[in-house]
Amino acid sequence: MGAVGAMQRLRRATVSSREGTTGTPPKSQRTWTSLSLFLLLALLSVGAVRDADPAATEPSQSDVEAVYLFDFGKFVRWPDNAASGPMEICVAGPQTFAAGVQSLVANERVNGRALAVRRVQRIEDEAGCSILFIDSSEKDRAAALLAAVADKPTLTVSDLPDFLDHGGMIQFLLISKRVRFAVNLQPVIKSNLSLSSELLKVAVSVKGQPEGGVQ
């Protein structure tokens, strides 16, 4: 419950932008007050010391994204040949983010599959990835990575702007200090993946829908 509770709180939380580009400062001041009050209450009510890691006390956009990355796995169906063995979540980005995801998924299973997290440092490392996250810091390698996983059953996720336009599947957005996401179905269909309608329901936007609607 403790880890789940932490994730729940992360999901609920408005987040601080890593770039600090969005949002208006005066509003954020008030939001911060209520956030810290909420966190204080949450800490008191749960009383668990291990929840007191920096990510929980001050959830950042990347913290929430780490949780969502893991959650996406629950709403995606991989083709049968890629649905066995541990589900690998690959991170092309900073080590801290990869470690954050690792700590979240440590003892979790999704659809009966164990989870594994590894960093993608070279392009070739993408092989066998179920989910590939491309951090905005990897902007230069993004196109190459996308090209490498094209047609492979790999869900591509990134917080890069224009990610979908470049053939990405899910792109994180920050709207009203909440982490949201948009979906491009075209590469999803090409990769033989299928996304749950539940997931599409909560997407900010869905593009590339085939004729006749979403399956």
Next chain:
Amino acid sequence: MKLFAGSRTISGRLTRMNLLVSGTVLLLAALAFFSYDLISFRESLVSSLASAAQIIGENSVSALTFDDPISAEATLEGLRRSPDVVSAELVTEDGQVFAEYHAPGEEYVASGRRLRDDEMEHDWITGRRLLLGRRVMFQGKSVGVVYITATLSEIGQRARHYLLITVVILLFCMVAALLISSASQRLVAQPIVLLAATARSVSREKDYSVRAGPPGGSAEMADLTGAFNDMLQQIELQDGALSRARDELEVRVHERTAELQAANRELEAFSYTVAHDLRGPLDSIGGIAFILAHAEQGSQEERRELLDRLQVSTHNMAALIDDLLNFSRASTVALKKDEVDLSVMAREIAEELRSPEPERDVEFQIAELPPVQADAGLMRIVMDNLLRNAWKYTSHHKKACIEIGAKLQNGRMVYFVRDDGAGFDPQLADQVFQPFHRLHSKSEFAGTGVGLATVQRILERHGGAIWAEGQMEKGATFYFTM
């Protein structure tokens, strides 16, 4: 019900009973149905709310996962199709309200209740609301709880429907009870009314031969009618016996009156005879006295003879008066019972008889008699009369025998005094004991004719009897019992 409260007739009471029974049954049945309906309504409401909660839960998983309350509220809006649902809320694992819904026109009311961590589903009834909470599960984990509040106003609606139906059926029952009671009037009350009419006519006309007709009703009515007819029969029998007894009594009164008249006549005859018999010696005394007074010159011899005759007459008169006194005493004197030895008494009397006439050759055979319980004075009169009679009626014979004895006959002791004297005509045996009846002329045998009547009366007073047997010139036997 009040309609029949004062009813005193059977049909009225039957109607009331019918109504009471059917009304009670109906109310109980309605109550049972309503309770069943209430329970099943609640169950169906709970199950429909549970399935609604499950669908909402399943459709809210992504909203909960990716923090999208707007999507969740859109899902909750689907409850608009359930008219019973007042409000609903989606609560996250840490107890925060994530999304909420309230029916149009209803205010949102926070459920205020929370599932325990180990509960999957639970329902509460608060006032006129039913609250159901159901956990939303995803990937084997709870991601939140759906709470749905539904109004129970339909139960009130149903209660009103039940009440209405019950009242309608109750009215129907009233009509049915009235119809049934008019039918039962024929079946139950009619025989009773007929029976009552019969009873009234019997008591009015005193005609006990009437019988109640065969009852068309129940076995109890048949019993009642049967018992009534039995009673009538008994009354009829007793009435007949009573009137017969009255008739018999009348006959008996007539008989008694006749007997009394006869006795009266007898008494008159008796008085006449007494007067006549007393008159005889009195006339004689008067005549002799007159002669003595006027025949101054009569000889001494003649005077002596007249005086002797005077003496005889007074003696006769005194004897008659004594006998009459004895006769009277025999009837009236109080009995003083002692043990009496008749043999001793007989021997004393024999001696008394023998002493004035020693020349007579009479043999007395006196057996030893068993003692009797009797009045000694009266028994003396009995024995004296019987022995004196025997002595008197054997006086024409030179030699005579008088036997006194007793024998057992038909279980009782019969005493007898037997002589071989003048006897009597057996056809006149009954008259022997009538006062002043004499079977022989006075000149033949002296006597007043009262003795045997006195004897009979004394023996009757002792509970005994006397009878006589005899033949002319062959003696007589007097038997008596005590």
